[in-house]
Amino acid sequence: MKRLVTLNDWTAEDINEVLSLADTDLTNQLHGKMAANLFFEPSTRTRCSFEIAEHQLGMARFQLDEAGASVQKGESLYDTSRTLESLGVDALVIRHQEKAFYEQLEGISIPVINAGDGAGDHPTQTLLDLFTIVKEFGSIQGVRVCMCGDIRHSRVAHSNKQALERLGAEILTSGPEEWRMPEWDVPHLPMDEAVKEADVLMMLRVQEERHETSWHRGGYLEKHGLTLERARNMQSHAVIMHPAPVNRGVEMADSLVEHSKSRIYTQMKNGVSVRKAVLAVCLQKKGEKRFEAIS
Incomplete structure (x- = not known):
């Protein structure tokens, strides 16, 4: 059995x-299970996609949110997780506001799957983006992916960049200068140039809840977003992606969401x-025969 807390721990294989x-x-x-x-x-x-996935896999499943958990009484995430492990749960799927929350759970022996940790990582979103x-x-090798928007506060951007580069993609960025990642050694383009260069425009939601200062939506679409006019300048084969939820009319024009x-x-379906x-994969026992397609 293995865990998925960050794709940094996973090999390309x-x-x-x-x-x-x-x-x-x-x-x-x-x-x-x-x-x-x-x-x-x-x-x-x-x-919802984890619930549906678990249902289709034939798993028993239940939900626990903060309002119904003993963390409200001061219980640690570790103790909650250890309790569920003791009760016979086979895997924990966790979304938490704390970056790298999983570092508290090293003593948990069942698989822990990170469903998003603060502004840190979102490995299953990265995997579905790679799959898409x-x-x-047909391949990730050589595909030019431009991450556009609130890069600094986006766990999707952080998680995707390293995985995409490891698999041979070329990364570009676009968006407000104050939200870029200067430590990333990648080209940072104005949106008017990015739409002409990218094979994939990966639009990112503005993470208002993670900003330390106030932010105003007015003029963002025209300056940094994907307008209809900009979309007309995309390469013929290029596609638009977004992890959602989409702020329609902010990151991108409303009509482009279903363009x-x-x-x-398609990302959601995937x-x-x-x-x-x-x-x-996480619940596969060590040495166990790999899963095969059902004929």
């Missing part, structure tokens, strides 16, 4: 195993397949 497995039928492959979903931050897509790119272009170039809802594959 591990990542490719999930991407390959996501293309197979895993129906009821984990029948009899049980997952606990602990979400201490709001979530729609990640939480592979399905679109023919948009893969946003999230179920990828999270099934993650659960299957």
